[in-house]
Amino acid sequence: MTAKRILVVDNEAKMRRILELSLRSLGHEVEQAGDGQEALAMLDTGSFDLVLTDLRMPRLDGIGLLRALREADNDIPVIVMTAYGTIETAVAAMKIGAADYIIRPFEMETIEMAVSRALTMQVVQRENRFLKEEMSRGWGDFVGTSKPMQDLYDLLKQVAPTRSSVFIVGETGTGKELVARALHVASGRSGLFVPINCAAIPAELLESELFGHVKGAFTGALRDRVGKCELASGGTLFLDEITEMPIGLQAKLLRVLQEGVIEKVGGNAVTPVDLRVVAATNRDPQQSVDAGLLRRDLYFRLNVVRVDVPLLRDRHGDIPLLVEYFVHKYSVELSRTPPRISSDAMAILEGYAWPGNVRELENLIERAMVLCRGDLITVAHLPVGLGPLPAVAKEPGADPKPASRAPDSLALRPHVDELERHLIHEALLQAGGNKAAAARLLKISERALWYKIKRYGLT
Ligand SMILES: Nc1ncnc2c1ncn2[C@@H]1O[C@H](COP(=O)(O)OP(=O)(O)OP(=O)(O)O)[C@@H](O)[C@H]1O
Ligand SMILES: [Mg+2]
The missing domain is CATH 1.10.10.60 (Homeodomain-like)
Known part of the structure; x- marks a missing residue:
């Protein structure tokens, strides 16, 4: 670790001296302050990488110092030192943004570890912020700059502000829910985004989930309940896996969409709702209509604009960006420095067919991050048997055996x-x-x- 400038804040001169000597022996530059106020003045004029502070001090204590820094939008890592009796204060300090706390009396090694951890974490957080703000990696929460994704962003920007129903079609894990959320955010509608997964809720409960019920409507209906349609009024209702909705209920839903009013189960009053509806399926919608899973009239009503979400294998140029994005995401979650990825591991990821699309890639990176303790993700951290693109394998004259790994990778x-x-x-x-x-x-x-x-x- 390169030398850092650390400010030690403690009202006991002896303690400051000990800390200074020990941190200097690690190669850091150290300055001292006798209380919070002095520290603030020094932080105002000099540049520091980390603050190590006592909690109980005259004039301005450790909590006051931390609060003043955060209020001034200064995100410098702060480690607080505390005695057993004031652990609660230390916990309070963590809540307002301390990087760590250390209980007195402590071994010097504990301090050293805490300092190096806090400095590493800050790098991770900065990189994460950088990734979020400055890297051109897509649009909104999407990662991907390939042509199919650009076309998707253009379409979404165009339809989001309208009230048109949108029907999202795409294989599992392609990002349909992400599309639905993006449509809501870009719609400017002030209400809520309310998802309902028609496959996850038992058929007999779905009606009351959607429209609500009145007390006593059925056994177990102990009080009135507001349905998802009413919740989504003024916002967006996301009907996920729409083909799994019972056909009878589809007729009721169609009526709600046409008339703009809902009727609670067991009630007779009607409530007006202002809905923007987005539906999704990973099946072929026309086939679902033909098979009698989706009512034709509801399909026409929902399918005003159709959005097809690209398969990951049709945009494998986006894979390195996605890999980098997920590596950073899980680094932050696991509080570690983001590992790099070896080029032969990346080549395998770029060549794989990804039947589970982005979700599969995300899961695989999470797994690799858990397996990889060092700073390089290699082929060894990937599951065995990630084959090449089927299209490549099926090419006439192509080698029939999966040959995605470099010959010397073992x-x-x-x-x-x-x-x-x-x-x-x-x-x-x-x-x-x-x-x-x-x-x-x-x-x-x-x-x-x-x-x-x-x-x-x-x-
Ligand atoms: N373009 C993308 N950029 C970043 N993350 C993505 C992208 N597409 C999908 N993801 C992530 O992949 C995961 C799966 O996405 P999502 O849940 O939207 O897929 P889905 O199409 O609804 O899948 P399913 O059909 O299985 O419900 C989520 O964690 C999502 O954030
Ligand atoms: Mg989904």
């Missing part, structure tokens, strides 16, 4: 080197850059560590 040496490099990197991180401590963690001599650090270019 060679031992590169993998062993990679593993060794990760472990050394991890140890250096845990030891806060202290090579003697890292060597102890690795149970090798310091001299051997020096040699390996040079070999892997880790300095």
Whole structure:
């Protein structure tokens, strides 16, 4: 870890001195402040990477300091030090944005670990913010810059502000729900986005889910209940897996859409609703109509604008962006520095057919991140048997056996080197850059560590 500027805030001079010496021995620059107010003044004029502060101090205490920083939109990591008796205050500090807390008395190593963790976390958070704000990676919450996705964004921007019903069609995991939410956000409608999954709710409960019921309408209806249609009034009703809705209920839904009023189960009053309806299915809608799963008249009503969500295998140019996006997403979730991904692992991901589309890719990255303890995701972290595109495999004259892996990908040496490099990197991180401590963690001599650090270019 490169040298950082750390501000130590404590009203006890002896304590400040001890902390300063120990943090300097790790190669950091250290300044001292005797209370919160002094600290604020120093933070105002100098640039620091981290604050390590006591909680109980005269004039401005640790909580006051933290609050003042956050109110001024300063997101510098703050670690608070506390005694057993004031753990609740420490927890309160975490709630208003402290990076960590340490209980006194503590070992110096505890401080060192907390400092290196807080600094690493900040890098992760900054990268995440960068990813969100500055990288041109798609539109809204979508990742993808390929032509099919550009066309999708154009269509969505065009239909979102209208009141037209939208019918979303796409295979599992392509992002249909994401499309529905994006339509709502871009619609400017002030009401709620209310999803209802017609496949997940038992058929006999679906009617009351949709339209609500009055008390006593059926056994178990102990009080009046507001339905999803009413909830979505002024907003967007998302009918997910519409072909799973019982055909009788489809007729009732059609009437609601035509007349703009709902009638609660067991009631006789009607309530007007202002609905924008978005429906989705992963089946072929025309086939569903022909098979009697979807009423023709409801289909016409819903299918004013049809949106087809592209398959992932039809836009595999977006795969590296998606991989990077999910790696960052799970790094933040797992509080770690984002690992890189080896080029042969990426080649496999780009060549795979992705029957489960983006969801499958997301799950696979999450799994790889759990398996990979170091800073490089390799082929070893991917499930075996990720085959090539079927279209490629079926090409006349093409090699019939799945041949997506590079021929030398089982060679031992590169993998062993990679593993060794990760472990050394991890140890250096845990030891806060202290090579003697890292060597102890690795149970090798310091001299051997020096040699390996040079070999892997880790300095
Ligand atoms: N273009 C995209 N960019 C980023 N994330 C995406 C994209 N498309 C889908 N995802 C993510 O993939 C996952 C699956 O998406 P979603 O639930 O919208 O799929 P779906 O089409 O509704 O699937 P199903 O038919 O199985 O319900 C979600 O976590 C979603 O955020
Ligand atoms: Mg879905």
